[in-house]
Amino acid sequence: MELDWSTVVLEIINFIILIWLLKRFLYRPVLNVVEKRQASVRESLQQAEDTQKQAEALQQQYQDRLKTWEQEKSEARREFEEALNQDRARKLETLQSELAREADKAKAAAENQNRQWRREVTEQALQQGSGFAAALMKPLADQHLEEKLIHLFCETMDQWPPSTLEELRNAVNHRPPNVPIQFEISSAFELSTDIRERLLSILVKALGEQCETSFAVDESLLAGIRIASGGWSLGLNLADELRGFAEAHHE
Amino acid sequence: MNEGIGTPVWFQIGPVAVHETVVATWGIMLVLTLVCALSTRKMSIQPGKWQTIVEGIVLALENTIANADPVNARKLLPLIGTFWIFLPIANLLGVVPGFHSPTRDLSVTTALALIVFVSVHLYGLRQSGMAYFRHYIKPSPILLPFHIISEFTRTIALAIRLFGNIMSLEMAALLILLVAGFLAPVPILMLHIIEALVQAYIFGMLALIYVAGAMQQVPASSSQT
Numbered sequence: 001m002e003l004d005w006s007t008v009v010l011e012i013i014n015f016i017i018l019i020w021l022l023k024r025f026l027y028r029p030v031l032n033v034v035e036k037r038q039a040s041v042r043e044s045l046q047q048a049e050d051t052q053k054q055a056e057a058l059q060q061q062y063q064d065r066l067k068t069w070e071q072e073k074s075e076a077r078r079e080f081e082e083a084l085n086q087d088r089a090r091k092l093e094t095l096q097s098e099l100a101r102e103a104d105k106a107k108a109a110a111e112n113q114n115r116q117w118r119r120e121v122t123e124q125a126l127q128q129g130s131g132f133a134a135a136l137m138k139p140l141a142d143q144h145l146e147e148k149l150i151h152l153f154c155e156t157m158d159q160w161p162p163s164t165l166e167e168l169r170n171a172v173n174h175r176p177p178n179v180p181i182q183f184e185i186s187s188a189f190e191l192s193t194d195i196r197e198r199l200l201s202i203l204v205k206a207l208g209e210q211c212e213t214s215f216a217v218d219e220s221l222l223a224g225i226r227i228a229s230g231g232w233s234l235g236l237n238l239a240d241e242l243r244g245f246a247e248a249h250h251e
Numbered sequence: 252m253n254e255g256i257g258t259p260v261w262f263q264i265g266p267v268a269v270h271e272t273v274v275a276t277w278g279i280m281l282v283l284t285l286v287c288a289l290s291t292r293k294m295s296i297q298p299g300k301w302q303t304i305v306e307g308i309v310l311a312l313e314n315t316i317a318n319a320d321p322v323n324a325r326k327l328l329p330l331i332g333t334f335w336i337f338l339p340i341a342n343l344l345g346v347v348p349g350f351h352s353p354t355r356d357l358s359v360t361t362a363l364a365l366i367v368f369v370s371v372h373l374y375g376l377r378q379s380g381m382a383y384f385r386h387y388i389k390p391s392p393i394l395l396p397f398h399i400i401s402e403f404t405r406t407i408a409l410a411i412r413l414f415g416n417i418m419s420l421e422m423a424a425l426l427i428l429l430v431a432g433f434l435a436p437v438p439i440l441m442l443h444i445i446e447a448l449v450q451a452y453i454f455g456m457l458a459l460i461y462v463a464g465a466m467q468q469v470p471a472s473s474s475q476t
Contacts, residue, residue: 004358006267007258011353011362014276018337021284023329029291030309031325037296 123246130246134222137238141223143189145238149224150187150195153236154202165206171232172207181211186218186226188237199225258356272356279340279353312336319456320463323378327462330370334363334455338413342447345421346440352447355418357410364410367458368402375465383465409457416450 160168172181185191185199200213218226224237260268290305298306312332317324338354345352353359375383387398420443424436 002357003361004258004268004270007270007273007356007358008362008365010267010269010273011276011359012366014273014280015333015337015363015366018280018283019329019333021280022287022333022336025284025287025291026305027309027328027332029294030306031313031328033294033296033298033302034306034310040296 126246130242133245134238134242137242138222141188141238146187146189146223146225147195149236149238150191150199153225154198156236157202157206160206168234169207172229174230181207181209182229183211183213184216184228185213186216186221186228186235188217188219188221188223190217191215191225199227203227258351258358270356270358271351272353272359275344275350275353276341276359279337279344283336283340308336316459319459320466323374323463323466326374327459330366330462331455331459334458335451338363338451338454339448342417342451343444345417346443346447352417352421354413354450355421357414357418360410360414363413363454364406367409367461368406370458371402371461371465374462378466405457405461409454413450413454416446420446 175181183203185196191199196213196215200211203211203213220239222238222242224235224240226233226235226237226240258270258272260270261274262269287305290301294302309328309332312335313324313328315335316327316331320327341353341359343352344350345355354363372383387395420439424439424443427436427439
């Protein structure tokens, strides 16, 4: 155990050289490559952060677009629903008015049909009544009944007001000048001379002038008379009365 | 070769006697240089297995230094890292049959201790300038002699501790071999391996504490003035 100073000096030199060698061949290369790797990692991290920021910006942009699109969609849907509601309301209103119109038409048609039906029924009833009455009256019609009817006719004509008489005169005055008024008097039975004269006097009295008459028998009248001149006629007989009764509904 | 405490002289260059320990140190230096040069010849960003191991060793050394002095870890790595690389190899060389640990020579451990002694002051002065010497009179100038004595005693302790442990391990293995015969010193050799690693770690750690302590004697703000 002795201290050799030459060894001490040589070992000091050796160790200093070893420090340099290791620094040159070990520490520096290793630390350099580690720093390069760290720089590369930092760069990669920076790139990753940049990429992440870009991705976040894109995400934000897409979210904004989605939000805008959602708003536009909601707005479009609202407008569409509003237009749909308006169209629906308009169509509903049109439909209701059409329905009301159709209902009115149907109601009118029903009323019309009802009225028509009632008229037809009434007409049928009247015709049946008329037929029944005619069938009933036919056996009862005789000359006596005819005379009663003529008598009733004469009394009625006597009681005509002046306006009615004037209308009668106007009706028979449509004839050529200087031609006497011609009457054709039809009856169910042959008229007696008295009755013919009475009828003639009644007519002359009503018209205020002379007239020519011809008499004819028409059994279809059942009983009574019919006085015709030109296009008009008047009288009192069962056939016309029953026909008038049957046609009273039309009037 | 001399199996005793002394180390044989291999050759003489004028007045300078080159002992076995110096030659062994050269051998270790040569091997380390070759291994390091080959290992770091083709460094790449994408490391292979061997590069990963080499980088792991260097970064482990730097991290261990950073635990004691985070600010100056990079500056202290060459000195302290070289201690932690050289000393385990030097200590374990004695396990290899036919070789002796260079650190069983007091001259070698003294040289290493002197390097630590000088490095403490060099790093302290470089870090703090002349203000570095203020710590000798803190907290009181009365402590100046004690500080000076501690500088020398801890350096001597550093040298003696490493020398004593490694020399005694080899000596114990030798005595057991002489007394008990072949294979009997194997447990002692296993103890030698553990002790060699522990002593290398202790020497490097103490050197680190001394140098880092010197660099942290004066706050960084006052050291720049």
